[in-house]
Structure formats: C-alpha cells, structure tokens
Amino acid sequence: MTTRRSVLAAGAAFALGGATPDPYGALVGGDGNPSAALPALAGAAFDRRGPRVQVARGQADIATGRAMSAASPARIASISKLVASMGFMTLVEGGKVGLDDDAGEILGFVLRHPRFPRAPITPQRLLSHTSGLRNGPSYPVAFGRPLSAALTPGGVQWDDGAWFGPASEPPGDWFAYADVNYALVAQLIEAISGERFDRFMARVVFAPLGLSCGYNWSGVPQAVRDRRAVLYRKAPSDDGPWDPEGPWIAQLDAAVPPAPKPAVRIAPEAASRSLDSYRPGENGFVFGPQGGLRASVLDLAVIGRVLLAKGAPILKPATFAAMTTPSWRFDPRRPNGEGYGGLIAAYGLGAQTLTGGSGDNIFDGCAGWIGHAGDAYGLTSGLWVDPMTGRGVAYLTTGQAAPLKVNKGRSMLTRQEERLARLLAEAL
Numbered sequence: 001m002t003t004r005r006s007v008l009a010a011g012a013a014f015a016l017g018g019a020t021p022d023p024y025g026a027l028v029g030g031d032g033n034p035s036a037a038l039p040a041l042a043g044a045a046f047d048r049r050g051p052r053v054q055v056a057r058g059q060a061d062i063a064t065g066r067a068m069s070a071a072s073p074a075r076i077a078s079i080s081k082l083v084a085s086m087g088f089m090t091l092v093e094g095g096k097v098g099l100d101d102d103a104g105e106i107l108g109f110v111l112r113h114p115r116f117p118r119a120p121i122t123p124q125r126l127l128s129h130t131s132g133l134r135n136g137p138s139y140p141v142a143f144g145r146p147l148s149a150a151l152t153p154g155g156v157q158w159d160d161g162a163w164f165g166p167a168s169e170p171p172g173d174w175f176a177y178a179d180v181n182y183a184l185v186a187q188l189i190e191a192i193s194g195e196r197f198d199r200f201m202a203r204v205v206f207a208p209l210g211l212s213c214g215y216n217w218s219g220v221p222q223a224v225r226d227r228r229a230v231l232y233r234k235a236p237s238d239d240g241p242w243d244p245e246g247p248w249i250a251q252l253d254a255a256v257p258p259a260p261k262p263a264v265r266i267a268p269e270a271a272s273r274s275l276d277s278y279r280p281g282e283n284g285f286v287f288g289p290q291g292g293l294r295a296s297v298l299d300l301a302v303i304g305r306v307l308l309a310k311g312a313p314i315l316k317p318a319t320f321a322a323m324t325t326p327s328w329r330f331d332p333r334r335p336n337g338e339g340y341g342g343l344i345a346a347y348g349l350g351a352q353t354l355t356g357g358s359g360d361n362i363f364d365g366c367a368g369w370i371g372h373a374g375d376a377y378g379l380t381s382g383l384w385v386d387p388m389t390g391r392g393v394a395y396l397t398t399g400q401a402a403p404l405k406v407n408k409g410r411s412m413l414t415r416q417e418e419r420l421a422r423l424l425a426e427a428l
Contacts, residue, residue: 023423027416028058035244035402038416039232040068043395044301045424048308051301053427060229060398062248073213073220073294074229074396075252076381077374080215080293081182083303085127085323085350086314087201088185092123093319096192099124099349103184106191107281109148111184115167123188125171126181127349128327130337132171133180136163140183140285144270147187147283150180168335175328175337175347179290182350187284196280198262198287208313209302213295215262215287220294222259228294230254232399233378244401251377251399253294262287291376300383300394307351307370307385308392324351324370343373343412354384359412363422373413380417393424 024043030036040058044051054070091097097106102120104111111121113132125131133151136159141147149155150163165176186197193200198218206213214220232248235241257263264275264286278286295303306312311320326346330339339345342359344352348370354360356367368388374381378399385392397416400407409415 022057024055024057024420027419027423030401035406036416037244037401038397039248039399040072040229041395041397041416041420042068042070042072042229042297043393043420043424044070044297045427046301046304046392046394047428048305048390050305051298053424054298054301055424058398060227061254062230062232063250063254066227068229068398069227069296070298071296072227072229073224073296073299074379074381074398075231075291075377076293076295076300076396077291077376077379079295079300079372079374079381079383080289080291082350082372082383083205083293084182084185084189084197084201084289086303086306086311087205088123088127088189089315089319089323089349090204091189091192092322093316097123097188099127099322103188106188107148107184108191109152111151113164113171114153114161115164116171119171121171121184123185124327124349126184126188127323128347129175129177129181130172130328131178131181131184132165132169132174132176133184134163134165134176134178135180139180140265141283142265142267142270143275143278143283143286144267144273145283147183147285169337173336175330175339175344177338177340177344180285182290183284185284186287186289187281190280190282190284194280196278196287197284197289205314209306211295211299211302213293213299215289215294216264216292217256217294218260218262218287220259225256225259228253228256229396229398231377231379234399234401235403238403240403242402242406248399291374297394297396300381301392304371304383304385304392304394307383308387308390310387323349324353326353341412358410361411362409362413362418363425365425375413380414382413382417382421384421391425391428393421393428395420395424 042056045053056068060068150157202219231252310317330345346353371384381396409418
C-alpha cells in the first residue's frame, strides 16, 4: 500500500545535491497536497530535429516499485484519434475513399441519423465529430458483435436510438465529441483495405516511423510491455468515492496479455471465439481506435515531428492540411456544438487547434498549436505542436488523486497537466 508519506517523499526530489528544487518531482508530490499528487509523469519537449528534453518521475508500477521512464508506454486515450486519422488520410490520399462519401455504403449497412434520414454520414463528419452520433448507454460494442448492432434499429445494442443526438443537433453543423465516430473510422479503414485496423496502422504509420507502439497492445513487443505504465486513481472509478489520503487503485494495465496477444473486450456470447476469427469490417471498436493506443511520450514526440513536417513521411502536405485545418469552430453567436466543456473550440479531422480561449488556454502562447488531449482511466495526456516555430510537447500523467472539480486548471484540463505542459514548452 502506498502511503501519503511515500508519495510525498517520491515527489520531493532535488537536483544538484539538493540545492535546486526539481519542479517535476514537486509536481508528482502535489507540492505537499495529497489531492494534487500523481503516481507518475513523463514528458518530452522536441523540435523538428528531435527530442530536446525528456523527463520522467514517479513509479510506473506502484505494486513492484518500478520507476517511470520516458519510454514507458501507456494507454494514451484520445490522442489515439489523431493517429487513427493519419492512417485514414493515407486512404484519402491514395484515392481509395472520399471525405464526402456515404460511410454506410462502404460499411455495408444503412448508417443514417433516424431524425435526419436524408443527411449522409460521411468520413468528414465522423473524423470531425459532426456526424450526429453519440456514445450510447451500452457503449462500447465488444468483440463478437457487429458495430451495426448499435446503429441499426433492432440491433442488440440499439438502445432505442440513443447512439444518435436530438433533432436540435443536425449532422454536419453540430459538434459533439463521441468515441463511436472513430470506431466507424477504423471500420471504414478495414472495409476499404481488407486489413485489420491494428495491423493497418502498424504497416502504414508505426513501421515507417520505427515505432513499437500499437492499438490495444497489438504489435507491441514483450520488452516494451514490460516497461508499461499502470493507470491509477484514488477511487475505484471516475465516479468515486475519492480518497486523496488513501492508496492508489490500479485502473488499467496492471496486467496485460503476453506478446503478441492484443487486449480486447469480449462480448459474453463470444467467450469461446478466437480473435483470429475476426473479420475486417466487423466492429471498429475492437482495437480501440478511440483511445487504445499504447505509446510512450518518446513515441508521441516522433508523431509530433510528423505534424511539424506537414505530414511527412506519412502524408503529403495537401492531405495534411485537409486533416489539420479546422472544419468546425465554436460559434458563440449561435449554438453549434458542445466542445467538451469548452476545451475544444476548433477541430479538424482528428486534430484540435488551440485558440487560447478560456477553455483551451493550456499555457501562455498556445494559440495556434495543433494536436490532441487525452483523459481516461486516471491518465491525462497531450500532444501539441506549434507549426510556426517548430516546437512541440508530449506528456502524460498516470493517475488522479481527486476529480477534475478539485484539480481543474485555468482551462478545462487539470492544473497538473497544464503545469507539466508549461514546463516542457518553456524548456525549448
């Protein structure tokens, strides 16, 4: 069991023989406040040439006492969407799919908002969260069931149509952030390529960049799995109850399958079914395109340098511009979406642009930076680059000791990740 004293001691690191305080260690220790403490953090500051600063503090696995490193992979949450979009855009660039195509025609089932049956749901709308879709009450759809079971009337997870928004929020105009959009993006990749999403991403994105990361651990070698970061909260779940003075409770990846097996959620009726029987195009949720990428901050820094290189070597500049140019902006003069409480004010195709407004003002001077944030199972993460100056930061924290209402920063992110992002940006 981790005590308050041990957590604070871990964060009280000093450099230069104790003469200079370590701001990253102090951040892990919560500056003496147990509600603000972290189990671990990692960060990288980089430019177009490569990493310039890399840091790690705390314990990647509290149960074993294993230290965190900048090479420790973690489930990086919604940054996964940005990377999935890069993969999808290779198909657009290759002329195999159009952004305005009818997604249902490619997927092989009728995909229509029941309140807007004449409005096609397109790749553009899925990638930009303007499709009209929502995460239904029975989210997600596990392996063994088709994703269409949630999106077609009569399906076992139809949920009375709750996977679709109300009549006041039409597709194409209204922004509503929903993971199901990226499950459909992954399923489109599979339907077009004939290849499993995880393997497609490894071939098209990770292998060209020399990365050993992967969705739901797919393709990740055992040696990399062995240095993984476990995710924690000081609560059984995000709903609480929270106890900042109590122990860190593992939320995810305390144990993972041995390589090369992926980790997938399995429907009860498919308990005896082998993943080898999965058919590409069956269920885009299976490999976690919405949040299941396991990657380290050093991996994210490599992906960040792709953003700084206008997509090279994965995408051509024009394709990259189509992906990163905001296709939706919050309009304060009229309702046109709920941008995650104000965190998202401008969004392209899997890429967010920071505006420096009250909700997304992560650090001073961040307006114009592009990337994505992540938040799930206690982890918070961010990958942000400034195309103008060629600078970038990647970071993650592996747990939360109190809910956002306690640790909220000046934006809609936690004050801990804001401070970590600022320290990294100032290091460049």
